[in-house]
Amino acid sequence: MGPGSGETQYSTGTMPFTVVHLGRHPKPKDLIGKAMYALGGMMRGLGTALDSIGVVVQGPYARHDHLVPNTAWMPFEANADIKPAAGAQQQVPFNPRLRESPALDIVAPLKKGSAGFVAPNAKVIGNVSLGSQVSIWYGAVLRGDINAITVGDKTNIQDNVVVHVARHSLTSAPAGGPKPTVIGSAVTIGHGATLHACTIGDGCLVGMGATLLDGVMLEPGSIVGAGAVVPPGAVVKSGEIWAGAPAKLLRKLSAEEKGFVAASADNYAKLATEHRIENGKLFEEVFLDAAIAEEREWRSLTDIDLHMGIARDDQTQLVLATRG
Secondary structure, three states, X not given: OOOOOOEEEEEOOOOEXXXXXXXXXXXXXXXXXXXXXXXXXXXXXXHHHHHHHHHHHHHHHOOOOOOOOOOOEEOEEOOOOOOOOOOEEEEEEOOOOOOOOOEEEEEEOEEOOOOOEEOOOOEEEEEEXXXXXXXXXXXXXXXXXXXXXXXXXOOEEOOOOEEEOEOOOOOOOOOOOOEOEEEOOOOEEOOOOEEEOXXXXXXXXXXXXXXXXXXXXXXXXXXXXXXXXXXXXXXXXXXXXXXXXXXXXEEXXXXXXXXXXXXXXXXXXXXXXXXXXXXXXXXXXXXXHHHHHHHHHOOOHHHHHHHHOEEEOOOOOOEEEEOO
């Protein structure tokens, strides 16, 4: 019997199996399946009710198991003093379990334009706006809890970067005022860098492990070297590279370095597409990939050469001819 609608039959040569395209867990359509599905739902509900009763009976000795919330894309309580908000503002019930619950103003991260990539273990929290083709890599944290973070198009924020904002900053005008973090388009933020309440123009590069403190401004087309510490309020002019701790002007950028910054943004945008596809696979697709890889492991070089139309020398194994 062949696969049904919305299904694809795969075979690795040793193990045929079916992948369903209607969803990870499609509901049954036959009468018996529907009955078992309904019965299973009732039993699961009964189990939940019994667990709740057991917790009440055990009282203070009961063990409470809580799921850890997913903070890869998490809203936060809105700050009325920060206007306009970078993220998406909305109202939700303070306590969803109560019918008449007061409203709570929250702000959620916002994606604009075409799809980018946010790693599953990255943290994008609160008042954050991401442009088109932005990539947030593994372990990075963008914490827009007390102010706004704005990221422009095709910017890549690499592994373990920390981006934060300031509620009170001595470099703000007026002194002591709030300070957001603004990152322009086609910017590369290297691994492990720290950005705090600063502004980065388009086409900049921040090296690995660098630190940009409150009020720092990178004008478009500038570079901060790896490990540099840029002091509060410093301004890195266009076409300059700063390095050191505290950072200072090292020299002007060469034409080759300017081209590297632009190429870095393009390369990371392409790489992010591959990671988004791999991280978005259903478990059926992962299983299929593993089965194909297992089959390829036992294929001999002769099988591969025959498929590719390659003839080799018996002694040296050098390629003698290929099929045109």
